Amino acid sequence: MKILLASSEVAxxxxxxxxxxxxxxxxxxxxxLGCDTKVFTPYYxxxxxxxxxxxxxKKDIKTEVGNASFDFSLYHCKKDRVDFYFIxxxxxxxxxxxxxxxxxxxxxxxxxxxxxxxxxxxxxxxLNFKPDIIHCNDWQTALIPFYLKYKLKDLxxxxxxxxxxxxxxxxxQGLFAKETMPQAGVSYEFFTMDTLEFYGNxxxxxxxxxxxxxxxxxxxxxxxxxxxxEHGCGLEGLLKLRKGxxxxxxxxxxxxxxxxxxxxxxxxxxxxxxxxxxxxxxxxLLEQMKLxxxxxxxxxxxVGRLAYQKGIDIIADSMKDIIKLGCNLIILGAGDExxxxxxxxxxxxxxxxxxxxxxxxxxxxxxxxAGCDMFLMPSRYxxxxxxxxxxxxxxxxxxxxxxxxxxxTIIDYTQNPKDGNGFKFKGANPKDFLSALKRAVSVYxxxxxxxxxxxxxxxxxxxWKNSAQEYIKLYERLFx
Numbered sequence: 001m002k003i004l005l006a007s008s009e010v011a012x013x014x015x016x017x018x019x020x021x022x023x024x025x026x027x028x029x030x031x032x033l034g035c036d037t038k039v040f041t042p043y044y045x046x047x048x049x050x051x052x053x054x055x056x057x058k059k060d061i062k063t064e065v066g067n068a069s070f071d072f073s074l075y076h077c078k079k080d081r082v083d084f085y086f087i088x089x090x091x092x093x094x095x096x097x098x099x100x101x102x103x104x105x106x107x108x109x110x111x112x113x114x115x116x117x118x119x120x121x122x123x124x125x126x127l128n129f130k131p132d133i134i135h136c137n138d139w140q141t142a143l144i145p146f147y148l149k150y151k152l153k154d155l156x157x158x159x160x161x162x163x164x165x166x167x168x169x170x171x172x173q174g175l176f177a178k179e180t181m182p183q184a185g186v187s188y189e190f191f192t193m194d195t196l197e198f199y200g201n202x203x204x205x206x207x208x209x210x211x212x213x214x215x216x217x218x219x220x221x222x223x224x225x226x227x228x229x230e231h232g233c234g235l236e237g238l239l240k241l242r243k244g245x246x247x248x249x250x251x252x253x254x255x256x257x258x259x260x261x262x263x264x265x266x267x268x269x270x271x272x273x274x275x276x277x278x279x280x281x282x283x284x285l286l287e288q289m290k291l292x293x294x295x296x297x298x299x300x301x302x303v304g305r306l307a308y309q310k311g312i313d314i315i316a317d318s319m320k321d322i323i324k325l326g327c328n329l330i331i332l333g334a335g336d337e338x339x340x341x342x343x344x345x346x347x348x349x350x351x352x353x354x355x356x357x358x359x360x361x362x363x364x365x366x367x368x369x370a371g372c373d374m375f376l377m378p379s380r381y382x383x384x385x386x387x388x389x390x391x392x393x394x395x396x397x398x399x400x401x402x403x404x405x406x407x408x409t410i411i412d413y414t415q416n417p418k419d420g421n422g423f424k425f426k427g428a429n430p431k432d433f434l435s436a437l438k439r440a441v442s443v444y445x446x447x448x449x450x451x452x453x454x455x456x457x458x459x460x461x462x463x464w465k466n467s468a469q470e471y472i473k474l475y476e477r478l479f480x
Contacts, residue, residue: 001475003030003037004131006120008113008140009098010041010084013050013077015360016098017305018251018386019138019168022218025254027082029468038129040120042093043075043086052077054086063122065115066185072119074126085127087119102337110176113204114184117143125157133475136165139174142208143184146196149211151185162478165208166216169383170226170233171309174204199234209238213478216247216471218384219405223248231381247474250408251384252464258369258390265366272455275395278370285371288364289330289355298327298444301372301396303365303387306335306343306358311378311401311428316342318430318437319350325434325441328353330372332364369394374440380428382406388422389462395454398422399440401433409462413453414439421457 007023009015027037047054054077061072075086087093092112100106121144124131136144145163152158176184178191181202190196196206209215217223223246225231227239239246256262260278261271268280286293293299300322306312315322315331316339322329331343331354340358347356357364369375375391377400384405388398392409400406402424413420425436444450 001035001472002130002132003027003035003135003475004120004124004129004133005037005039005135005137006117006141006144007039007041007137008116010039012362013041013047013052013084013086014044014098015362018384021254021386022168022251023137025252025257025464026468026471028080028254029252029464030471031080031082032465033468033472035472038083038085038127038131040085040087040123042098042116043073043088044093044098045095046098047086048094058126061119061122061126063115063118064185065111065118066183068183070115070119072115074123085123087116087123089115089119092116102334102340109174110180110202110204111183113140113174114143114186117141117147118185120144121147121152121158130157131161133478134161134163135471136163136208136212138166138168139172139204139208142174142204142206143186144208145211145213146186146207162214162475163212164214164216164474164478165212166218167205167208167226167383168218169309170205170231170235171381172205173198173233173235175201176204178202206235206238209235209242214245214247214474215239215242216249216474218249218251219408220248220250221408222381222383222404225381225404249467249470249474250405250462251386251389252467253386253389253393253462255393255463258366258393260370260394263366263370265363266370267367270370272395272458275451275454278395281367281370282372285330285367288367289357291328291330291355292352293328298325298374298441299372300327300329300374300376301368302329302331302333302376303368304333304377306333306339308336309380309382310335311380311433312339312343314378314428314430314433315376316346318434319346319354321430321434322437323350323353325438327437327441329355329376330368331356332359332361332368334358334360369396372396373444374399374437376437377401377406378425378428378433379403379406385409389460392421392457392460392462395458397440397450397453397457399433399436400424401428402426409460413443419456420453421460
């Protein structure tokens with residue numbers, strides 16, 4: 001089976017969040033199961049600075065977007081037997097950030113990603129790669145099913161191609177002014193409530209939801225949640241109409257990258273039989289973050305996008321009580337400017353107990369997973385979440401809100417001491433969050449029980465093989 005995966009970010013080449021991890025790992029798993037998999041992504045400035053062995057294979061490829069014609073170049077890199085292709089057009093992708101600055105999105109994102117969608121399809125033709133499946137991811141690639149259905153409907157090349165649209169986060173929809181539609185090559189006739197209009201805006205994500213052959217989300221829990229008013233982000237009506245075409249497949253973990261036995265970024269490798277080595281990772285992390293924490297004091301970690309969705313305000317509002325519990329906290333991430341400023345100010349106020357790094361820093365993310373005792377994820381919603389699964393492998397116990405993929409993967413220890421692997425809470429508020437943290441700290445003080453909990457957590461397997469097999473079953477179902 002020939003799979004073309006299109007994504008606006010792919011690890012390790014460019015990353016802002018979990019989408020990149022999935023887009024980098026799933027293709028490798030699909031390849032190992034016999035799929036001919038090719039990945040297409042923009043050639044960002046971040047990628048060019050990464051020191052990857054990426055080579056030019058074709059210049060001056062032309063594609064039409066609306067009434068405009070654009071040239072682009074195609075680059076290639078092979079990683080673990082998978083072909084990764086990079087679409088280069090300097091004016092669109094040679095920027096410091098992928099989608100916008102901390103102050104806001106780039107104003108030309110509609111044109112940038114309409115171009116990207118067109119360029120992906122043009123690249124497949126240039127390479128003479130006729131995909132059985134084009135696997136689109138989030139709003140940045142959501143116009144691909146539309147172009148196949150309307151712009152390229154008479155083109156023989158894609159006549160047997162099916163599309164899968166994966167929603168990684170429904171809240172990010174790609175909403176733009178109506179006036180951008182011609183620039184994206186979309187006629188105003190599609191500006192209706194039943195097509196691509198959404199509360200007066202032109203919606204990219206509706207294209208993926210309407211015109212793909214199937215829709216998937218990144219956990220079974222989230223597949224159910226997006227049908228509700230609370231989590232449907234205004235699209236629950238449309239999603240209910242397509243309920244029979246929606247599938248939930250939990251994301252996998254790339255254990256070649258996230259495994260304390262082999263992790264190249266951590267000070268002292270360890271496994272279930274050598275948990276004492278985790279202390280070396282803790283000390284290394286504390287030295288790097290310039291924190292002096294007592295040996296028996298819980299060290300908590302947070303890695304992720306600094307946004308309302310992630311419950312960053314819940315952590316900030318709880319900071320005084322977190323420290324009262326005897327805990328210390330390390331936060332790594334970037335995102336909304338107001339949260340960056342808020343956390344920086346808190347780090348200044350609580351210098352002895354809180355360290356904050358505003359950045360995307362992969363090596364430090366690994367050090368936090370290995371060096372901390374607990375990992376906090378008080379998300380208001382979480383389609384899947386990856387860090388809670390990374391944390392389990394590192395024996396770093398997750399404290400999470402019971403939503404989406406967090407609810408699917410974490411079993412509450414208080415309710416189920418025999419099988420529990422973390423701590424969960426229901427309400428997206430400091431009171432419920434602190435209640436769960438108190439329960440975790442109470443168990444932490446009993447070193448014997450805590451060590452058993454760590455060993456059990458490290459035994460959970462969320463490898464990509466199982467998830468990739470589910471995707472292949474879904475791909476095959478599209479041809480029945």
